[in-house]
Structures are given as C-alpha cells and as structure tokens.
Amino acid sequence: MSLLIVGTVAFDAVETPHGKVDRMLGGAATYAAVAASYFTPVRLVSVVGEDYTAREHAIFRGRPVNTDGLERVPGPSFFWSGRYSPDMNDRTTLDTQLNCLATFQPKLPAHYRDSRYVFLANIAPSLQLSVLDQLKRKPTLVALDTMNYWMDTALDDLKTVLRRVHVLLINDSEARQLSGHHNLIEAAAIIQRMGPKAVVIKRGEHGSTLFLGRHVFVAPAMPLSRVTDPTGAGDSFAGGFMGALVKAGKHDVAALRRAMIYGSVMGSFAVERFGLDRIRRLTPAQIHARAKQFRHLVHFDL
Ligand code: AMP
Numbered sequence: 398m399s400l401l402i403v404g405t406v407a408f409d410a411v412e413t414p415h416g417k418v419d420r421m422l423g424g425a426a427t428y429a430a431v432a433a434s435y436f437t438p439v440r441l442v443s444v445v446g447e448d449y450t451a452r453e454h455a456i457f458r459g460r461p462v463n464t465d466g467l468e469r470v471p472g473p474s475f476f477w478s479g480r481y482s483p484d485m486n487d488r489t490t491l492d493t494q495l496n497c498l499a500t501f502q503p504k505l506p507a508h509y510r511d512s513r514y515v516f517l518a519n520i521a522p523s524l525q526l527s528v529l530d531q532l533k534r535k536p537t538l539v540a541l542d543t544m545n546y547w548m549d550t551a552l553d554d555l556k557t558v559l560r561r562v563h564v565l566l567i568n569d570s571e572a573r574q575l576s577g578h579h580n581l582i583e584a585a586a587i588i589q590r591m592g593p594k595a596v597v598i599k600r601g602e603h604g605s606t607l608f609l610g611r612h613v614f615v616a617p618a619m620p621l622s623r624v625t626d627p628t629g630a631g632d633s634f635a636g637g638f639m640g641a642l643v644k645a646g647k648h649d650v651a652a653l654r655r656a657m658i659y660g661s662v663m664g665s666f667a668v669e670r671f672g673l674d675r676i677r678r679l680t681p682a683q684i685h686a687r688a689k690q691f692r693h694l695v696h697f698d699l
Contacts (some may be wrong), residue, residue: 399463400643401509402530404444404518404542404632405498406449406467410478411671413485415625421672422453424475425542426456428629430637431518431676432663434460437643440509443468443520444501446474456677467527467571470497485627486601493546498629505531516639517541517562518632522554529561538648540564541593542635548574556591563648565593566635567598581606595653597638597660599631612650616657617694619665619687626671628651630664633676637663662687667692 404426410419430439438461445453445467454530457464476494481487503524510533517525520540529539541562547555548571555575558564569581575591576584585596585608599605602624604617638660645652662684669675 398643398646399438399440399512399513400433400639401440401442401512401528402426402514402518402636403435403466403503403525404429404516404520405475405477406441406443406445407475407477408448409476409628409672410492411626411628412480413671414481414483414624414672415623418626418671422456423477423628423672425629425632427456427673428667428676429518429636429639430462430515430544431456431460431673432633432667433640434462434636434642435663435681436637436640436659437461439463439516440466440506440512442503442505442509444470444475444497444503445466446470446472446497449474456673463509466503468501468504468508470501472497477693479628480532481627485624486655488627490546502646503527503531513537513638514639514643515539516635517558518635519544519547522547522551522558526554526558526561529558538563538639538642540566540635542566542631543571543572544568546570555675559588561594562593562594564597566597566599566638569598572596572598580681582608597657599634599664601627601630605634605657606659607653609650609653614650614654614657617691618661619691621669623666624668627668628672629676630667633667634660634664637661658688658691659684661691 405424407424410682411422478492576587607614641656641659
C-alpha cells in the first residue's frame with residue numbers, strides 16, 4: 398500500500414543558534430516523503446523550478462518514492478527562509494517566495510488515483526483540496542498539516558478541506574490560531590468539530606498529544622543534548638506517523654498510539670542535523686532502536 402503525499406519541495410535558508418545555511422533542499426513534502434519512505438512506498442505530488450537539479454533529486458534515489466507527480470516548470474522553486482530563537486522554541490519566517498507554487502495546478506498521474514492513504518503536507522489548501530478531488534474513490538485515511546501562513550491567507554479554503562480530513566497535525570500556536578482558544582484541550586475539541594476526528598498537536602521539545610474523541614495520548618520528544626535545526630521536524634513526524642499507519646494497515650487507537658511514537662522517532666532524527674542530512678541516512682535498525690528507547694523512556698510500574 399502506498400502513501401500519497403502532496404506538499405512543497407523547496408529551497409530553504411535557515412539560521413539556528415548552531416549555524417546558518419543559505420540554501421538547502423527542504424520543503425514539507427520532501428521531509429515527509431523521506432521519513433515515510435522507511436515504512437511504506439510513497440507517491441509524491443509537488444512542483445519544482447529550474448533550480449531543482451539531479452543533485453537535489455538524489456534525495457529520492459534508492460527509496461520507494463515515486464516522483465511521476467513531481468512537476469518541473471520554468472522559473473525558481475518555492476523558497477522559504479526562517480530564523481530560530483535562541484532556545485529554538487520559536488521561529489520567525491523571514492521570507493516566503495511562492496514562485497512556481499503560485500500557478501501550480503496538481504495533476505495526479507493516472508496510477509496515483511487509486512491511493513487510499515493520503516498525507517496533505519503543508520501547501521496551499523486549494524491544492525490539497527484539488528488532490529482529494531482527483532482521487533477515484535473515497536480514501537481510507539487522510540491527514541493534513543498546515544501552518545499560520547495559510548490560515549492568514551486562505552482560511553476559507555482551509556476550512557473546506559478540513560471537512561474531508563480524518564487527522565489534523567498542527568503545532569500548538571497554530572491550533573490556538575485556528576480554534577481561537579488558548580487551552581489546547583478546548584482547541585482540539587473545536588478543531589474536531591471542523592472535520593478531523595483526530596487532532597495531533599505538536600509542541601516541539603515538549604512532545605505531542607493525540608486527541609481522538611475522549612481519548613488522549615501523549616508522546617514525549619526524545620531528550621537530545623543537541624538540537625541543531627528544528628526545520629522539518631513536524632513534517633518528518635507526519636511522515637513517520639502516516640508511514641507507520643500505512644504499514645500497519647489499520648488506524649485503531651493502538652495503531653495511532655504506535656504511530657505517534659514513530660512520528661516522534663522521525664522528528665527526533667530530523668533535528669539532529671541541518672536540513673535532511675540526518676533523515677536521509679537512516680537504517681531501519683536505527684529507527685527500531687530509537688522506538689525502543691522511547692518505550693523505555695515512558696515505561697513505569699505501578
Ligand atoms: P516544519 O519545520 O516541519 O514546519 O517545515 C519546514 C518546511 O516547510 C521547510 O522546509 C519549508 O520549505 C516548508 N514551508 C515553509 N513555509 C511553507 C508554506 N507556507 N507552505 C508550505 N511549505 C512551507
């Protein structure tokens with residue numbers, strides 16, 4: 398079973414207390430696809446410009462990532478630049494250049510249209526919607542990630558697509574912005590009424606929480622002595638989370654709880670190096686070993 402992913406494939410400029418990179422491959426779909434590819438085959442839908450070359454494309458080589466849905470167009474790729482606060486809990490977006498994304502109309506290759514598992518990574522909500530509209534039949538599980546940029550510029554479209562989503566993955570400040578509520582339990586309840594039955598609220602180094610009806614599950618973040626670059630942690634979390642669900646072939650509470658841990662595992666790897674440097678070089682054994690560390694981290698007897 399494959400996981401269909403739509404989102405940005407981008408160039409990023411990132412500044413953290415540990416250094417600065419002026420230009421590197423990034424994008425929500427890139428992180429999510431690489432992370433998910435350790436669990437399940439991926440079908441990628443995105444757009445890149447002329448500045449995206451074989452060098453960048455090498456990230457997908459040797460992985461079960463089908464890139465027939467990655468369109469190449471004239472002009473530059475999507476570009477994002479951000480700076481992290483000294484404690485890395487906050488980041489400021491310095492620049493967002495939509496470039497080729499501004500006119501992108503995703504066309505799903507015919508062999509993608511039977512996809513049953515879909516991850517709508519961060520991209521314009523109208524594009525997320527268009528991908529859902531092109532599926533041959535109602536998908537089994539649709540998850541969505543978004544950010545404040547789209548809440549500020551395309552809130553109506555976002556609310557429309559949310560009605561067709563099962564799982565929303567969102568960070569705490571975005572959950573507060575979307576719901577208009579500060580308390581995250583209240584916020585999750587309000588968001589659940591917008592469509593997604595399950596809401597995963599990510600809180601960086603404080604871990605993430607799954608709200609599913611009255612069911613709540615908390616996954617810690619891995620305590621790391623050094624976080625180099627938090628960029629892409631959320632997307633890697635989502636890739637691990639969805640990848641684990643597709644691999645399990647079910648999405649009951651037990652599968653969702655396990656997926657939360659695999660999300661945390663992939664997010665924890667992502668932040669160890671700049672950009673995709675860490676998650677592009679993992680082995681299944683390393684992923685399994687870290688999942689076991691997580692189990693140890695939260696185990697206790699009563
Ligand atoms: P994350 O740190 O998980 O929130 O994701 C960071 C990635 O999201 C970067 O690699 C950016 O290229 C990408 N990104 C930043 N802003 C946007 C946006 N408005 N829409 C889609 N992707 C974005």
